[in-house]
Amino acid sequence: MNILILGSGGRESAFAWKLSQSPKCQQLFIAPGNAGTGQYGTNLNIGVNDFAGIKQAVLAHNINLVLVGPEEPLVRGVHDFFLADAELKNIPVIGPQQQGAQLEGSKDFSKQFMARHNIPAAKSETFTRDTVQEGLAYLPTIGLPIVLKADGLAAGKGVLICLTLQEAELELVDMLTNAKFGDASSKVVVEQFLQGIELSVFVLTDGNNYKILPSAKDYKRIGEGDTGLNTGGMGSVSPVPFADAAFLNKVEQRIIIPTIEGLKQEGIPYKGFIFIGLMNCDGDPYMIEYNCRMGDPETESVLPRIESDFVELLLGVAEGNLNEKELVLSGKVAATVVMVAGGYPGEYLKDKVITGMENVRESHVFHAGTGLNDMDEVKTTGGRVLAITSLQDNLFDALQQATADASRIYYDGMYFRKDIGFDLL
Numbered sequence: 001m002n003i004l005i006l007g008s009g010g011r012e013s014a015f016a017w018k019l020s021q022s023p024k025c026q027q028l029f030i031a032p033g034n035a036g037t038g039q040y041g042t043n044l045n046i047g048v049n050d051f052a053g054i055k056q057a058v059l060a061h062n063i064n065l066v067l068v069g070p071e072e073p074l075v076r077g078v079h080d081f082f083l084a085d086a087e088l089k090n091i092p093v094i095g096p097q098q099q100g101a102q103l104e105g106s107k108d109f110s111k112q113f114m115a116r117h118n119i120p121a122a123k124s125e126t127f128t129r130d131t132v133q134e135g136l137a138y139l140p141t142i143g144l145p146i147v148l149k150a151d152g153l154a155a156g157k158g159v160l161i162c163l164t165l166q167e168a169e170l171e172l173v174d175m176l177t178n179a180k181f182g183d184a185s186s187k188v189v190v191e192q193f194l195q196g197i198e199l200s201v202f203v204l205t206d207g208n209n210y211k212i213l214p215s216a217k218d219y220k221r222i223g224e225g226d227t228g229l230n231t232g233g234m235g236s237v238s239p240v241p242f243a244d245a246a247f248l249n250k251v252e253q254r255i256i257i258p259t260i261e262g263l264k265q266e267g268i269p270y271k272g273f274i275f276i277g278l279m280n281c282d283g284d285p286y287m288i289e290y291n292c293r294m295g296d297p298e299t300e301s302v303l304p305r306i307e308s309d310f311v312e313l314l315l316g317v318a319e320g321n322l323n324e325k326e327l328v329l330s331g332k333v334a335a336t337v338v339m340v341a342g343g344y345p346g347e348y349l350k351d352k353v354i355t356g357m358e359n360v361r362e363s364h365v366f367h368a369g370t371g372l373n374d375m376d377e378v379k380t381t382g383g384r385v386l387a388i389t390s391l392q393d394n395l396f397d398a399l400q401q402a403t404a405d406a407s408r409i410y411y412d413g414m415y416f417r418k419d420i421g422f423d424l425l
């Protein structure tokens, strides 16, 4: 079959690498892809939100299945667009329709969903411009720090953790009345702070059956020792050592089953990934957030640990028989180190030639923000440039190899964290 992946990051590189290994995958296309995805398939110069362009490509290349990487096209309704089009409606899309994507697209929707299905989560209330005063009155009732979340998509920047009441008051007003995050903050969820260690659990579902994919932990801060500004993600490891069978059983019973059952009860169709962002609070899992797609850079650690044919699993989602498919996991440990551009996550350097990738010994190099220059050399184009993943027998070796291999690559302004995962050893 012919498969189209939408997206251009490290996550989509890992998907392309994995899908291209399947005997079921005849031709693979990635739109728009990056300089690395071209190794596994054909890049198409189409944006992920260009639905008309995607339709043209799907028909021109006889695509039989579409895998959506990022959240934005899902929240904008790419799956609904396929279902509403006579020529596309029978082509399966992996990723929920707009309604299901609201689990990520609206924090207020997702908090209400959690409450309706008794899924453990931080206490919260939602406020709008018309209820700012009520919001200000609510702030002192939930203790410090106070978490403020813009309701809509805000490119990962819409969550503020306020250490003082005064800061929370200023930010709440700024978000609601001054549209700090544009339309995304026309509603704000005010939430109690959860103390614990974060991790992510990934579920693949056909809307009825589900498979629990490997868990992962990601590292969001730019600086070593988890300091400095937030980024899209500086590294990840899978599995998470503290997410043992007993903990994962609680996650399944208290969160995954109620989520799948809740979607069914509410008549919300869902075919795709559910990213469950969790806090481990003294051995009990609490929901932080849902995402309607896989994480990046968690995908780069999770997929190398899946031994089964991933196309088969996606077909199970499309055909509604995921329960008949086998999910075989590797006992090995994966560590991913993300290499970023100088200056990231602020204004960052671009168009720097990347050298040394041929020297990598024990890792996969997943491209993210890369492109080709006029001389066909690989250059940097984005903030997160490469994701280096090593799969080894134990966490220490995986971390050491991924870090050593990252050091074998060079471009002006290159930076990566050398402490990813070492807190878990």
Ligand code: AMP
Pocket: 122, 147, 149, 159, 191, 192, 193, 194, 195, 198, 277, 288, 289
């Ligand atoms: P979200 O976009 O909801 O994942 O929030 C972004 C990040 O903010 C999370 O990955 C957490 O590190 C942090 N965060 C969000 N909600 C809470 C909370 N209730 N308590 C503690 N940290 C939180």
